[in-house]
Amino acid sequence: MDTDYILIIVIFFLILLSGFFSGSETGLTGVNKARMHKLASEGNKRAQMVINLRQDKDRLIGAILLGNNVVNIAASMLAALVAQSIFGKEGIALVVATGVMTIMILIFGEVMPKTYAFQSSDKVAIMVAPIWNVLVKILNPITIVVQAVSRSLLKLLRVGKGKELVNGVDALRGAIDMHHTEGSVVKDDRDMLGSILDLSQIEVAEIMVHRKDMTTVNLDDEPAAIVEQAITSIHTRLPVWENDDENIIGVLITKDVLKLDRDNMDKEAVRALLHEPMFTPDKTSLRDQMELFRNRRSHIAIVVDEYGALMGLLTLEDILEEIVGQIEDEHDKVIRGIKKQSGGGYKMRGNLSLRDLNRELGWSLESDGDATTIAGYVINLAERIPDVGEEFSHEGKLFRVLGKVRNQITSISALEIEQYEDES
Template sequence: MSSGDLLLVFLTVVGSLAAAGFGCVDAALTRVSRVSVEGFARQNRAGVANLSTVVADPGRYLAPLLLLRIIGEMVAAACLTVLFARAYGAGFAAVGLGTLVATLIAYILVGVMFRTLGRQHAPAVALATAGLTVRLARILGPLPRLLIALGNAVTPGPGYRDGPFASEAELRDLVDLAEENEVIEREERDMIASVFELGDTLVREVMVPRPDMVFIESTKSVRQALSFALRSGFSRLPVIGESVDDVVGIAFLKDMVAHERDGDEDGPIAEIMRAPALVPESKPADDLLREMQASRTHMAIVIDEYGGTAGLVTIEDILEEIVGEITDEYDSEVAPVEWLDAGTARVTARLDVDDLGKLFDLDPEELPGADDAVTVGGLLATALGRVPIPGATAEVGGLRLTAERAAGRRNQIGTIVATRLDGAPPTAGRPPNGSTSRPAPAGAPRPADGPAAAGGPTLAGGAAPTGDAAASLDPASSTDPAPAGDPQPGDGAAVADRPVAPSQQHGKVTS
């Protein structure tokens, strides 16, 4: 082998190793984040100053590495082609062999082996080579950026963009890849995806619709509003004027309590209400979240295109789009059906009306309002003509339905006690002994207890209402009857065909 051939072999090895080294450094630097650099700085690691410079402007310092890697690969390929041309003649065979060997070297040595080593040992490699990277960028000067600018000039579209992600889709793919490689959990991936989707979500998609709103008239007194807030379980109540489309303010429970403590409970609620925040239903949910954070507002009234009230939205409604349903600390899973005694069962508000009829040997089609409701909660709401709150009772067909304690962040009625009025035990719906029947907990409603739910209200003297009185009873009183004129739960509120209560949130608010 001549000296010329030895020189070609030497240049091939040097070019390949140089390309592999620059590829290794590039892979390591792209894996180091600013958070990692801050950690290295706290540890006083050597080379952290140069590494911080590189991470602050990766496009400027990584472009020279890319250029030098390409030069190394081209030098190796050219030298290999000349070697094969000397050995086999200047023909297609030499070109083909040179291209094949150069491709194998570039793929295995540069693309796989050394880049993998760079990723596996990213902190050590990045800290050790950051100084060299900075010096190479200074030596080459603007040459890499000029070449990139030239490429962008002849490339259709926006051209090259600095940074690891050119679009949201690429970032989503990276998140999916991280979950597949068990870097993050599935719940974390879903949460990240929800953040992206929040930008495409409108307020109308997360709001509590108008039929499910609970509100109070501006003519009511502070005492009446306080009584209603305590019974309904909401710490914020929209205050309306002439109609639901005229929301004039928001009443806060803490303001009502303060006035009641000061003895100023007979004044109108309009005197202590706060100005409502109004937002269009077409507003993006992420924009509203930022505005509510900035203004420290937890509730807003949603307005439709005609200026009417479409519903209300809280900051928790938006957060649930990201983190999922927020439950109350006292919430617990309940069985769909729990027999308390003969003829009395506690059922979930979401139980189908047809299933309720089967439980009590009744024809669901004969239950008043069954055509307008799908669930037991909806059946009770239809009979009451309003959104039910704890203790609300109505007689439907041969059954007495009593709403129990509300549960969850939205204060929805979770369970309903159903009792046959004739006292006859069912034959088809009653489960066999020992299957799901168990003694009722202390305070649970019994057939003789009237309409009161567990811990709920009764009529003064403990008498249970019957007939029309049961259907129209307001659960205003516990052992003490509510003062005359107290607002009824859901006064003026429409009721949807589903057993959902309004989402009016609790917590501290300042505005």
């Protein structure tokens, strides 16, 4: 009987070891990698051990599973011996041992340690890292043999490593959304980080200032008029054209006009102040354009199409606004181009970009063509230039043309169809 007591103590110890292995597996595989790298950079040796262990996951998981299975099998065998000693009959002893050990291993060897490790994976990983740093080396010879056998069987069955289902950017985006759901990342931060990841997918044509809305300077104007325009302008950089308003020959930095001699000004004096313009294709991604701005130490670019025709203007501030949202200074009009109507729905400018509209209202409108504004979106729906008062429905929204000047749609109203049906 004394032997049975000793065996029971050994069984409980083995179950605790099983819990240690299970908790270690969950903690080391579910650890926050970014946090571990931060701790390691601050000199935390245990965090560095976690990083080193995770670099060879196959060897780590192999060692954990090897240890876990050994202690579980050993505990079950000893439990069978104790049960046989107590009950005598082999059949009853086997049933009792199986039932008791299943419950014990399930609760104390799996569920409890894994639940705790899942909730505190970083803490558990740092705590067990030194132990596994030694155990992995000790169990390595056996682990290598087991891995070699499993790889051979997988090769025999023609089972290879699966391809990654998502790329690094999508994985990062998913991690941001997950942390937002868990409450560790607030919405504004989530949106900003998501916008940074979007920079490589957005083309400059989607956020540029259209050429019709550009403020430009005609070099053929009187120098005094140019100086007056520069001084009174809300912009610090103005594109300058000559002979033809699409022939941009330079960029005038408004503060440079202060260098002019007011009593001796002419066209060539103004020309001497111009900076070489940066021309960029309309299909350039915002990420690449940011790099171009950095390399050229410039803040403004003239957007052209594949034929070199002027399309619009892009500034560094436009790209920054894609990341952090609207940047308003004392000169900016506090108008986003969207106004909520008292009767429901929204009134908006025709030149409002789809990206700004989607971000402001949480919609997901996408154009089938090259349209980047809500006016272009509606024209694509109509497949012509619609008249004032015409309505179009698409993607659960009802659009109505409110204003039009010549062939340009100036204002549109939008209403969600469900809301429209309720009002009707």
